[in-house]
Structure formats: C-alpha cells, structure tokens
Amino acid sequence: MTKPSAPRPPSVLTIAGSDSGGGAGIQADLKTFAAHGVHGLSAIAALTAQHTRSVTAVHAPPVAFLRAQLDACFDDFDVRSVKIGMLATAEIVDAVADALALFPNVPVVLDPVMIATSGAKLLDDDALGALRTRLIPRARVLTPNLPEAELLLGRRIAAGADAEAALAALRALGAHGVLLKGGHLDEGDEVVDRYADADTTFAHRAPRLDIDGHGTGCTLSSAIAARLALGDDAATACRAGIDYVHRAMRDAYRPGRSAVSVLGHLGPLAS
Numbered sequence: 001m002t003k004p005s006a007p008r009p010p011s012v013l014t015i016a017g018s019d020s021g022g023g024a025g026i027q028a029d030l031k032t033f034a035a036h037g038v039h040g041l042s043a044i045a046a047l048t049a050q051h052t053r054s055v056t057a058v059h060a061p062p063v064a065f066l067r068a069q070l071d072a073c074f075d076d077f078d079v080r081s082v083k084i085g086m087l088a089t090a091e092i093v094d095a096v097a098d099a100l101a102l103f104p105n106v107p108v109v110l111d112p113v114m115i116a117t118s119g120a121k122l123l124d125d126d127a128l129g130a131l132r133t134r135l136i137p138r139a140r141v142l143t144p145n146l147p148e149a150e151l152l153l154g155r156r157i158a159a160g161a162d163a164e165a166a167l168a169a170l171r172a173l174g175a176h177g178v179l180l181k182g183g184h185l186d187e188g189d190e191v192v193d194r195y196a197d198a199d200t201t202f203a204h205r206a207p208r209l210d211i212d213g214h215g216t217g218c219t220l221s222s223a224i225a226a227r228l229a230l231g232d233d234a235a236t237a238c239r240a241g242i243d244y245v246h247r248a249m250r251d252a253y254r255p256g257r258s259a260v261s262v263l264g265h266l267g268p269l270a271s
Contacts, residue, residue, distance in 0.1 A: 010229045011039040011077040014222060015070070015096055016085030017046035017058075017113070022255070023262035024050075024215030029083060029222040031265040032244075036226035041077055043069035045096070046088045052214055052256030060088050063095045070099040079106055080229035081140075083222050086113040090130040097134040107140035107228045110175070111221035112148050128152075137174030141234050143221045144170065146184040160187055167194050177234040179224070181217065193242055200235040204242050213249050214260045220245045 012033050019025035026042050033040035045066055049057040073079060082100065087093050100108065112131060128151065136142055136152075146157050149166050152173070157166050163180055170178045177197035185192070193204040223244040227237035251264025 008078045009039045010080040011041050011073075012081050012083065012222070012225050012229045013041040013043065013070075013073050013077075013079050014083045014085065014225075015043045015045055015066075015087070016083070016111075016218070017048050017088070018044050019215070020047075020049055021051040021214075021262075023052065023260075024218045025085060028215040028218040028263070028265070029085070032219050032222035033226055035244075035265050036223065036230070038080070038226050038229050039077070041073045041079065043073060045092050046086050048086075052254075052258040052260040052262070058088065060092060063091050066092060067095050067099060070096070074099075074103060079103070081107045081109065081225040083109045083111065083225035084135065085111050085218055085221065087127060087131070089124050090127040093127050093130040093134055097130075097138065100138060107225075107234075108135075108138050109141045109143065109221045109225040109228065110135055110139035111143045111217055112136075112152065113217070114148050114151055132173060139175040140177060140228065141221075141224055141238060142170060142173075142175035142178045143181065143217065143224065144178075145181045145217060149180055157185065160185070160192065163192075163194055167196050171196055177238070179220075179238045181220070183216070193238075195235060195238050197234055202235065202239070204239060206242070206246050209246075209249050211249050211252050212260050213252055214262050216245055216249065216263065219248060219263055219265070 014029035017025045019027050030040040047059040048055050153169050157163055167180050180194045182192040189208055190205045191208050195202050220241050223241035224237045227240045248263040251267025252261035254261050
C-alpha cells in the first residue's frame with residue numbers, strides 16, 4: 001500500500017471505447033497499464049456491445065460527460081501520458097483535442113481506431129478529417145494498422161515498398177513518430193512493424209503467430225503509452241510495446257465461442 005506521504009504514482013489515461021467482451025478497448029488498456037506498473041485512468045468515449053465474433057451496437061455518451069471525465073482525471077492525477085483509441089465522431093474528436101490542448105507537454109499515443117476486426121465501422125466519415133487535423137499533429141506516436149493507414153492516406157498498401165512509402169506519408173501528417181503495424185501485410189512468415197521519427201527508423205521483425213488475436217492494437221498503443229510514462233523515448237517505447245504484445249499473444253486464450261483469442265496480459269510479467 002502506498003503511504004500517504006509517498007509521491008503519487010505515474011498515471012496513464014486511456015480515452016477510448018469500452019468492450020463488453022473484455023478483450024479490447026478500455027478493458028485491454030487497463031490490463032496493460034497494470035502489467036506495466038502504472039496507474040490506469042479511463043475516459044469512456046464510446047460504449048460497444050461486442051463479443052469475440054462481432055460488434056452488435058455502439059453508443060457514444062454525451063460529449064459534455066466525456067469532457068467531465070477528462071477534466072476529473074487531469075484535476076487529481078499525475079497524468080504522464082495519454083492513449084487515444086476509438087472516438088467515433090468529429091464532435092468527440094474535437095472535445096478530446098480541446099481538453100488535451102490544456103496539457104501540451106503530456107505525450108499522446110494515438111491509435112486511430114476506424115474498423116473493428118469483425119469489419120464493423122467504428123469511425124464516422126466526418127470524424128476522419130477531424131482526426132487528421134486535430135489529433136494526429138498532437139501525437140507523440142501514431143499507431144495505425146494497414147487498413148487504417150490506407151484510409152488516412154487514401155491509397156492502397158499492398159507490399160513492403162508501399163509500407164515504406166506510407167510511413168513517410170503518415171509522418172508528413174504531423175505526428176512526431178509513426179509505428180505502422182504490419183500484421184495485415186503478407187510478408188511471409190514474419191510480421192514487420194515499421195517505425196520512424198525525425199531521429200530513428202527501424203523495422204521490427206517477429207515470427208507470425210498462428211493466433212487470431214483480439215485487442216492487439218489497443219494493447220500495443222497502451223503499452224507504448226505506459227513506457228512513455230515510465231520515461232522511455234518514443235522509439236524505445238515502441239520496441240518494448242511490440243515485444244510485450246508478442247509475449248501476450250503467446251499467452252492468449254479463448255474465452256468465447258469463436259476462434260478469436262484474447263491476449264494474456266499477465267503472462268509477460270513472468271517472462
């Protein structure tokens with residue numbers, strides 16, 4: 001137990017959607033924060049009815065209530081970093097951007113959640129422009145997968161050379177650093193995640209696991225945010241986050257009736 005006189009522990013805030021199935025979104029974020037030893041805060045930007053097979057309904061709470069959650073978190077906690085996930089509408093994007101503008105030195109990890117693994121659309125058309133102009137330039141790290149990168153750039157990414165070009169184009173949108181996730185791109189037996197910022201470029205290669213994992217993107221962006229809160233630079237945080245997700249996928253399990261697995265967040269602690 002923390003003594004009353006001890007310094008406040010570092011806190012990481014997730015602004016994202018709730019997953020009623022417990023595998024992605026806010027639920028995955030908080031598990032990841034706990035695994036990294038930081039205090040997890042949450043501002044729920046969307047409620048989803050979902051399980052391991054699909055998203056069946058989405059509800060966005062009133063924007064004023066979202067802002068109240070954000071104000072409450074920043075008012076009382078030592079927020080060292082912020083992870084942003086599902087935001088759904090342009091109005092929500094604007095509310096989040098307005099709140100974060102008051103804290104320009106807090107690093108942001110932006111996971112531009114647009115389409116669920118099941119194929120359900122999670123971002124309104126008018127929110128895409130708001131995301132580009134208001135939040136991407138605020139991001140310390142932008143973490144799109146390939147379908148999300150294609151939507152952001154308006155072009156197809158079909159090969160490794162396309163991914164390299166997309167990485168530069170995504171950086172041109174204004175983010176400090178970009179981690180382009182490679183799980184959706186067929187590059188043989190490996191998954192290649194590509195990172196670039198003004199000082200560092202790397203390609204992280206790992207064996208492709210035969211797992212249909214749920215919540216991998218949420219977990220990765222949350223792990224990066226946790227590492228930033230603990231003092232890592234962006235490139236180091238991304239490497240550590242990728243490794244954490246790879247270990248969590250090895251410990252994945254199937255709580256539902258489908259073949260989709262939920263990551264084992266506590267397994268990496270013993271690795």
